[in-house]
Amino acid sequence: MNPFRDPMSSDRFDSESSGVALAGDYWRRDGKPDALGTSDRVGQPLSRLDGAQKVTGRARFAAEFSFDGMLYAALVYSTIANGRIASIDRDAVESMPGVALVMTHDNAPRLNTAPVFLRSPNGAAGDDHPIMQSDRVHWNGQPVALVLAETQEQADAAVERLEIEYRAEPAVTDFEIAKGQARAPDNVLGGPAEIALGDADSAFAAAPHRVDATYTTPRHNHNAIEPHAVTLKWSREAGTEILRIHDASQCVDLTAASLAEVFDIDAAQIHITSPFVGGGFGSKTLWQHQILAAAAARVVERPVRLALSRKGVYRVVGGRACTEQRVALGADDSGKLSALIHSGIASMTCHNNLPEPFVQATKCLYAADAIRLSIEVADMHMLANTFMRAPGESVGTFALESALDELAERLGMDPLALRERNEPAQDPISGLPFSSRHLLEAARAGAERFGWSGRAATPGSRREGEWQIGMGCATATYPYMRMPGAAARITLSAKGATIDIAAHEMGMGTATVQTQIAAARLGLPVEQVTFRYGDNMLAGAVLAGGSQQTAAIGGAVIAAHRELVTALLALVTSDSPLAGLSADDVVCRDAGLAAADDASRFADYAEILSGAGRESLSVEAAAADSEELAHWSMHSFGTIFCEVGVSEISGEVRVRRLLGSFDCGRILNPKTATSQFRGGMIMGLGLALMEETWFDARSGRIINPSLADYHVPVQMDVPEIEVMWTDIPDPHTPMGARGIGEIGITGVGAAVANAVYNASGKRIRDLPITLDKLL
Amino acid sequence: MKWTINGQVREAEVDFRTSLLDLLRERFQLSGTKKGCNQGACGACTVLLDGRRINACLTLAAQVQGREITTIEGLSDGEALHPVQVAFVEHDGFQCGYCTPGQICSAVGLAGELERGWPSAVTKDLKTTDVAFDREELRERMSGNLCRCGAYNGIVDAVSEALGEEVRR
Numbered sequence: 001m002n003p004f005r006d007p008m009s010s011d012r013f014d015s016e017s018s019g020v021a022l023a024g025d026y027w028r029r030d031g032k033p034d035a036l037g038t039s040d041r042v043g044q045p046l047s048r049l050d051g052a053q054k055v056t057g058r059a060r061f062a063a064e065f066s067f068d069g070m071l072y073a074a075l076v077y078s079t080i081a082n083g084r085i086a087s088i089d090r091d092a093v094e095s096m097p098g099v100a101l102v103m104t105h106d107n108a109p110r111l112n113t114a115p116v117f118l119r120s121p122n123g124a125a126g127d128d129h130p131i132m133q134s135d136r137v138h139w140n141g142q143p144v145a146l147v148l149a150e151t152q153e154q155a156d157a158a159v160e161r162l163e164i165e166y167r168a169e170p171a172v173t174d175f176e177i178a179k180g181q182a183r184a185p186d187n188v189l190g191g192p193a194e195i196a197l198g199d200a201d202s203a204f205a206a207a208p209h210r211v212d213a214t215y216t217t218p219r220h221n222h223n224a225i226e227p228h229a230v231t232l233k234w235s236r237e238a239g240t241e242i243l244r245i246h247d248a249s250q251c252v253d254l255t256a257a258s259l260a261e262v263f264d265i266d267a268a269q270i271h272i273t274s275p276f277v278g279g280g281f282g283s284k285t286l287w288q289h290q291i292l293a294a295a296a297a298r299v300v301e302r303p304v305r306l307a308l309s310r311k312g313v314y315r316v317v318g319g320r321a322c323t324e325q326r327v328a329l330g331a332d333d334s335g336k337l338s339a340l341i342h343s344g345i346a347s348m349t350c351h352n353n354l355p356e357p358f359v360q361a362t363k364c365l366y367a368a369d370a371i372r373l374s375i376e377v378a379d380m381h382m383l384a385n386t387f388m389r390a391p392g393e394s395v396g397t398f399a400l401e402s403a404l405d406e407l408a409e410r411l412g413m414d415p416l417a418l419r420e421r422n423e424p425a426q427d428p429i430s431g432l433p434f435s436s437r438h439l440l441e442a443a444r445a446g447a448e449r450f451g452w453s454g455r456a457a458t459p460g461s462r463r464e465g466e467w468q469i470g471m472g473c474a475t476a477t478y479p480y481m482r483m484p485g486a487a488a489r490i491t492l493s494a495k496g497a498t499i500d501i502a503a504h505e506m507g508m509g510t511a512t513v514q515t516q517i518a519a520a521r522l523g524l525p526v527e528q529v530t531f532r533y534g535d536n537m538l539a540g541a542v543l544a545g546g547s548q549q550t551a552a553i554g555g556a557v558i559a560a561h562r563e564l565v566t567a568l569l570a571l572v573t574s575d576s577p578l579a580g581l582s583a584d585d586v587v588c589r590d591a592g593l594a595a596a597d598d599a600s601r602f603a604d605y606a607e608i609l610s611g612a613g614r615e616s617l618s619v620e621a622a623a624a625d626s627e628e629l630a631h632w633s634m635h636s637f638g639t640i641f642c643e644v645g646v647s648e649i650s651g652e653v654r655v656r657r658l659l660g661s662f663d664c665g666r667i668l669n670p671k672t673a674t675s676q677f678r679g680g681m682i683m684g685l686g687l688a689l690m691e692e693t694w695f696d697a698r699s700g701r702i703i704n705p706s707l708a709d710y711h712v713p714v715q716m717d718v719p720e721i722e723v724m725w726t727d728i729p730d731p732h733t734p735m736g737a738r739g740i741g742e743i744g745i746t747g748v749g750a751a752v753a754n755a756v757y758n759a760s761g762k763r764i765r766d767l768p769i770t771l772d773k774l775l
Numbered sequence: 776m777k778w779t780i781n782g783q784v785r786e787a788e789v790d791f792r793t794s795l796l797d798l799l800r801e802r803f804q805l806s807g808t809k810k811g812c813n814q815g816a817c818g819a820c821t822v823l824l825d826g827r828r829i830n831a832c833l834t835l836a837a838q839v840q841g842r843e844i845t846t847i848e849g850l851s852d853g854e855a856l857h858p859v860q861v862a863f864v865e866h867d868g869f870q871c872g873y874c875t876p877g878q879i880c881s882a883v884g885l886a887g888e889l890e891r892g893w894p895s896a897v898t899k900d901l902k903t904t905d906v907a908f909d910r911e912e913l914r915e916r917m918s919g920n921l922c923r924c925g926a927y928n929g930i931v932d933a934v935s936e937a938l939g940e941e942v943r944r
Contacts, residue, residue: 051864054872055856055879057807057847064806152801153792225811225819225923226873278809278873279923310812507870507924675867675926682925707816707921716918718927 012727013040019523019587019594022565023558026732027628034558037666037729037736041520045671049512049526050276050505059276063229065246067303070231071100073293074155075308076145076162077315078137081381081700082171085135085144089163093147096161098154103146103296108132111295112262114286117254117386118189119353122261124254124286126318127351127384131262131291137166138351139383140173140700141315146292148300152307171381173700175322175347178378182345185355185377189392193355195363195429198370204339207330211407214326215399215765217749219347219693221319222388223712226278228313230290233303242269243294249274250284250504252534253485253541258286259294267536274534277506281683282387282545284506287317314705318386319693321346321356323395327403335413335421337368342400348377352384357392361477361746362400364635367424381700387545389683390742393478394749398687398767401474401750406763415473415754416443416452416639427633435632436730436738438663439475443639446661447473449724450641459761467645469656470759476660476747480634480730480738481548482626487540488556490518490564493616494606496528496591499560503533503553504544507679508741509672514553516669517735521561523588539620547636547739550668554734555623563619568593568605571612577601578608628732636738638662640681640751646760651771653689653756659722660744666729666736673740677723680744686713687745688752690768776840780805781849789836796820796831799846807847807876811921818920821877821884822846828884847876850883859883862937863930870924878920882934885916889938910935 020039024032036042053059078085090102111133114125129138137144145162149155172178184193204210231246243263249255252272260267277284293306308316325344331337346356359373388394408415423440426433447453455471456462462469489500499518505511511531519529532538542552565583572578578586578593578601586593592604609617628634643657660681667673690711694704704710729736749767756774757763764773777786780803787802796813799805799822811819813832820831823845850857859882862868869875889912892904897915906912913931922930 047864048867050872051869052856052860054869054875055847055860055863056851057805057876059872060806061809061873063810064800066804151790152797153790157792223923224871224873225817225921226809226871227811276873277871279871281923307810310814310816507872509870671867672870675870675924675929678928679870679925682927683923706814707812708814712921712923713925713927714918714921715914715927715930718914718925720928 013043014038015040018599019589020521021587021596022562022583023734026734027624027626029631033729033731034734034736036517036520039520042517042668042735044516044669046512046516046526046669047671048509049515061226061276061278062231062246062248062274063305063307065231067231067233070303070305071148071150071300072152072155073296073304073306074147074159075143075312076159076164078140078142078144080137080166080168081140081173083137083166083168085137086165086167088145093158093162096154096158098150099147099158100150101148101296101300103132103299104144105132105134109295109299111291112264114258114262114291116353117285122254122257124251124258126285126287126386127349129351131288139381141383141702143288143292143316146296148296148304171700172379173381174697175378175380178347178380179345182376182378185375188355188357188375194374196372197429200339200341200370200372203370204328204330204341207338208333209331209407209410210329211403211410212328213403213406213765214324215402217323217395217398217767219319219322219695220388220687220691221314221693221710222281222283223707223710224279224281224283227308227310228284228287228289228317229307230293231305232294232297234298240269241265242271245270245272247272247274247290248277248284250277250280250506250544252536253502254543255286256536259291262291263294272536274504277504280506280544281389282391283317289316310707311705314702318384320388320391321348321385323356323358325358325399327399329403329407331407331411335411335418337366337422338370340366340368340371343372343374345376345378347380347382347385349382349384350379354385354387354391356385356395358396358399360392361397363429364427364633365475365477366422367428368422371428382695389680390478390745393746394687397474397476397746398749398753401747402753402765405472405750405754405757416447419475430633432633435628435634435732436665436728437637438726438728439637442637442661442663442726445724446639446641446659449722450659452641455758459758466647466649468648468759469643469645470755470757471641471643472751472754472758473639473641474747474750474754476638476640476743478547478636478739478743478746480551480636480733481546482551482555483543483546483548484625485541486552486556487620487622488560489539489618489620490560491616491618492564492605494609496524497522498530498532499557500532500538501540501542501553501556502536502538503542503549505533506544508676509669510549512672513550513669517554518557521557521588524591547741550737550739551734552623558734559621559623560619563621564617565593567617567619568608571608571614572603573611576603578603632732634738636662636664636740636743638743638747640747642751642755644752644755644759646756646774651774653769655685655719655752657719661724662743663726663728664740664743665733665738667725667727668735668737674723676740677744678721680742681721681748682713682718684745684748685717685752687767688749688769692768776837778840779843781845791837793836794832795834795836795839798836799831805846805848809873809876811874818881819874819877821880821920823880823884826887828881847880850879859934859937862933866929866933866936867926868929868933869926874920874922878922878930881917881920882938886938908939
């Protein structure tokens with residue numbers, strides 16, 4: 001099987017005109033793979049089903065829903081990083097035109113602290129700070145007042161006029177100082193903060209070839225183009241208080257559960273919908289703005305819209321922490337690693353639970369005789385850092401993969417050959433077998449397509465006019481996950497099927513791809529399948545994060561599908577061609593069920609339903625536990641290739657070519673997958689060359705809270721990006737697929753840095769690689 | 776105050792501080808025009824003012840009274856999409872869809888600029904009125920519209936296909 005045929009063609013997969021069998025127990029050690037993983041019923045480059053809504057402006061986002069009598073909110077943000085509010089002069093503002101409420105800690109209703117993500121089972125919140133409950137200020141930018149007014153203009157004018165005095169107290173706002181008090185976090189994503197295999201320090205000291213370098217990465221902000229917003233309303237329905245929220249969310253269920261704790265109500269009293277989300281990247285979770293808007297709306301008994309300004313997003317919604325990482329590699333003459341040490345410090349607060357896990361990728365990539373990985377955190381007075389696309393791997397691979405490049409040069413080896421030399425046979429830390437690892441195939445095929453053999457081994461030896469040209473590569477990786485909580489409801493009628501699941505569409509293509517998958521499973525045309533999502537009242541709880549959503553939904557639909565087929569077979573009468581068959585004896589095709597071993601035994605869904613006097617049939621089931629993660633080490637892989645030009649005159653770096661060759665299991669829709677990969681890689685270009693949240697070490701204030709000063713890649717920064725994939729199904733996942741949302745950003749920072757070195761001979765270990773560092 | 780929006784005369788009494796963007800979104804419920812930064816940095820609010828693209832967030836509603844404004848809602852004809860809209864869907868020129876209306880209005884405005892022979896920062900011969908229609912020009916001219924999902928390649932493919940014929944003739 002040639003895995004690198006034209007990715008837009010799926011002719012190497014089984015033709016399933018005879019129908020698709022029900023998915024097996026893919027999660028068990030000796031389980032059966034999901035038949036859809038090798039079926040040609042998935043893998044079609046279908047255009048987005050919600051495309052027309054998006055290109056016509058009909059797709060409505062959170063700030064675009066209205067309620068009658070709605071008020072507009074604006075926030076005031078603290079200007080100190082630690083201390084107390086001394087006074088607030090509210091009188092002048094309360095009498096301003098249109099102002100309906102000035103809410104501060106003096107008059108805010110009592111609110112419980114929100115449960116923190118990854119610390120509490122209901123946690124969707126970024127931190128555990130009390131919300132407007134006292135005069136305490138915990139970070140520079142904390143909301144200290146909220147104004148409601150009849151119009152946004154009036155609310156905005158009012159917050160400008162609100163005079164607040166503070167009593168500042170000493171604050172830790174300088175990472176260089178905070179580092180001195182670094183501590184080991186009690187956990188890193190639920191695992192230990194330090195992992196040791198053998199005595200890496202002694203092995204490193206004894207190694208004949210060594211690299212020992214420090215790499216630094218700055219803070220980043222997600223900068224989804226849609227700023228966070230909520231439009232919400234409290235009402236009474238049959239005597240029960242209901243909170244209706246239009247949110248921009250990648251976790252509707254967790255948000256409802258968290259808000260229920262904050263407001264001391266039942267989660268069933270909260271209805272959150274989020275049909276379109278204008279980008280999330282880890283940021284569209286629960287932050288103070290939703291809570292403050294709901295609290296204020298309850299006080300004034302009117303609906304409220306709170307749309308954060310771009311600056312407001314930087315003040316209220318956390319970003320990626322800064323890191324300082326050491327990578328020390330020891331190798332023998334052949335390039336075999338005898339020691340691999342990856343350690344360092346990330347900024348954090350005492351109020352959240354995300355030590356930026358920059359050693360995650362290092363856990364699975366290379367075999368080394370001895371390994372030591374450790375993360376420490378430096379507590380600062382700042383807004384809680386949070387998850388941003390590939391937390392850990394994005395910045396961790398910059399350090400690790402730069403160090404590999406440095407070692408390759410020291411050894412006089414090709415960087416790809418060095419990686420190949422250290423390809424592990426099983427997971428280097430856990431010892432588990434890989435569920436499916438084809439990194440080397442991906443790397444080789446990518447190298448060939450890219451023309452890697454044309455790379456000059458000597459830095460600075462290729463030039464075109466003022467431009468020094470170089471190539472670099474780096475490995476990309478991101479783990480497979482399937483989190484608990486997923487469930488799905490399938491409702492089948494003669495007209496088709498509806499799949500309901502509390503999942504999310506933020507642009508990943510979920511709504512389209514899951515429709516394709518469900519249609520393939522049920523043997524229905526895509527037009528007869530409706531996929532409903534983005535509503536906490538729907539079945540299950542699925543987080544759009546950790547690149548796990550596709551697998552999580554897949555697992556839930558597999559379970560519901562089995563339930564549905566079992567229920568359908570229970571409806572058939574003794575004279576039916578399907579009589580006596582069980583779920584594992586049938587396949588789904590042509591809007592009906594057929595015996596797997598006898599195509600003539602067929603009945604369509606309409607017939608089965610009407611025969612039983614049913615209009616429709618509705619079932620709900622929860623996904624199987626993700627036992628597969630206990631049996632295998634499960635990761636996606638890839639290799640990023642990059643060619644840059646570095647101007648000798650200005651130090652400017654232009655990315656001329658970029659290619660990603662990935663091994664992520666089965667690709668379900670080549671069109672939307674290409675966009676996911678490219679999108680991640682472009683965010684990687686931003687990380688490599690321009691993105692940096694400027695955190696003022698004196699005041700703890702973010703001083704570039706705008707898209708004018710925080711640079712993200714624009715059209716002119718981005719070359720045509722080539723993407724290719726192995727398309728080898730993972731036998732132990734739903735649809736044979738692993739997630740693809742985050743892997744694209746990993747490896748890119750190092751691929752660019754390595755290309756810059758190859759072009760100019762300058763090794764930049766401090767992101768972003770701005771031109772001043774190259775002059 | 777009065778404006779002609781998508782061919783219809785619309786009237787409203789608005790605060791002198793109201794931007795054209797807020798007028799469209801909050802007063803006329805034309806929420807297809809997006810607010811990404813409200814400070815002219817992202818291009819999500821791009822609309823056409825008398826056929827030329829502008830940032831609606833940097834424009835006061837009062838400032839453009841009596842003028843013709845075309846928004847994303849005015850580009851399609853009922854269910855019939857504008858060729859640029861069709862091409863965006865076909866080439867996956869978006870993911871989340873939030874910057875998309877601005878990208879599309881920008882592309883339509885760009886076609887007019889090329890027809891008028893306006894040069895850009897990458898136009899080699901600044902004296903020519905016959906500007907080349909190539910990817911370099913398109914990428915430069917679409918660089919005022921940020922897309923954080925990173926659909927840039929698809930956007931250029933879409934604009935190139937949809938406007939190629941029209942601009943080259």
